[in-house]
Amino acid sequence: xxxxxxxxxxxxxxxxxxxxxxxxxxxxxxxxxxxxxxxxxxxxxxxxxxxxxxxxxxxxxxxxxxxxxxxxxxxxxxxxxxxxxxxxxxxxxxxxxxxxxxxxxxxxxxxxxxxxxxxxxxxxxxxxxxxxxxxxxxxxxxxxxxxxxxxxxxxxxxxxxxxxxxxxxxxxxxxxxxxxxxxxxxxxxxxxxxxxxxxxxxxxxxxxxxxxxxxxxxxxxxxxxxxxxxxxxxxxxxxxxxxxxxxxxxxxxxxxxxxxxxxxxxxxxxxxxxxxxxxxxxxxxxxxxxxxxxxxxxxxxxxxxxxxxxxxxxxxxxxxxxxxxxxxxxxxxxxxxxxxx
Numbered sequence: 119x120x121x122x123x124x125x126x127x128x129x130x131x132x133x134x135x136x137x138x139x140x141x142x143x144x145x146x147x148x149x150x151x152x153x154x155x156x157x158x159x160x161x162x163x164x165x166x167x168x169x170x171x172x173x174x175x176x177x178x179x180x181x182x183x184x185x186x187x188x189x190x191x192x193x194x195x196x197x198x199x200x201x202x203x204x205x206x207x208x209x210x211x212x213x214x215x216x217x218x219x220x221x222x223x224x225x226x227x228x229x230x231x232x233x234x235x236x237x238x239x240x241x242x243x244x245x246x247x248x249x250x251x252x253x254x255x256x257x258x259x260x261x262x263x264x265x266x267x268x269x270x271x272x273x274x275x276x277x278x279x280x281x282x283x284x285x286x287x288x289x290x291x292x293x294x295x296x297x298x299x300x301x302x303x304x305x306x307x308x309x310x311x312x313x314x315x316x317x318x319x320x321x322x323x324x325x326x327x328x329x330x331x332x333x334x335x336x337x338x339x340x341x342x343x344x345x346x347x348x349x350x351x352x353x354x355x356x357x358x359x360x361x362x363x364x365x366x367x368x369x370x371x372x373x374x375x376x377x378x379x380x381x382x383x384x385x386x387x388x389x390x391x392x393x394x395x396x397x398x399x400x401x402x403x404x405x406x407x408x409x410x411x412x413x414x415x416x417x418x419x420x421x422x423x424x425x426x427x428x429x430x431x432x433x434x435x436x437x438x439x440x441x442x443x444x445x446x447x448x449x450x451x452x453x454x455x456x457x458x459x
Contacts, residue, residue, distance in 0.1 A: 354405055
């Protein structure tokens with residue numbers, strides 16, 4: 119384990135940026151978001167970013183290929199470029215777990231080469247949550263905010279940044295930073311972990327559990343009458359899906375230009391009335407059906423397919439951003455969650 123005085127964070131960032139692109143959370147008009155580090159940019163003190171770091175591996179829009187036609191001849195142009203190595207600093211435990219959820223989808227056979235290219239080149243420096251928010255409930259899904267996953271795990275304690283490498287990539291980066299960091303004892307980290315876990319136990323959603331959900335529960339919940347009342351106020355705006363770090367739905371479209379056709383993909387939402395609409399019809403005609411699909415996927419379908427792993431990480435973004443305060447925590451409580459109101 120290594121440590122560095124918080125007052126020397128800029129030196130750390132400069133050292134990393136010498137060889138790799140570095141992205142850090144930076145405060146903006148709408149909150150904190152990741153930006154490419156440069157001299158003068160200051161690390162945000164916000165608990166989490168408005169947009170999740172999912173964008174680094176599964177961007178909101180991306181070109182997939184291009185076409186040029188001449189008569190009956192079609193030329194297919196590969197628009198992919200090899201991604202540069204990059205580091206994402208300050209990723210919270212919930213968001214790090216979201217990468218595992220996305221990996222199951224995009225790295226399963228057939229592998230999504232666009233996503234894999236970015237994952238192979240990215241390095242995650244996670245950050246323990248010293249001040250969890252009232253909207254946090256990552257513990258519900260077995261995530262430890264005090265001890266995140268990641269290539270390098272960081273803690274801010276008593277004026278120092280402590281860093282512990284968890285992977286070969288992480289160890290290699292810490293070796294490069296040896297000249298500006300120093301060896302550290304892990305005892306102070308053990309004390310900090312205990313404090314963070316104690317804070318998590320005091321949060322409003324600390325007792326929310328997944329006991330009622332998971333694999334094999336489709337028949338239990340699919341026809342529940344509660345779906346109607348839960349979905350009545352839903353606007354179908356898709357905000358929850360766009361701030362969610364684990365939502366992976368996308369659409370693929372072709373765009374004609376003066377120089378050919380570009381095929382691109384962009385995020386989509388199961389909350390939209392035209393989602394998966396086909397010439398034969400619309401598989402989910404009502405808002406109730408679309409609402410049910412979103413939460414059944416998070417709590418039943420996904421864990422059934424991927425060995426009990428839920429596709430919610432308790433980051434709380436949907437709680438904070440939904441314009442009518444409808445969210446997965448309320449759904450879990452209504453349909454069988456054990457949390458106290």
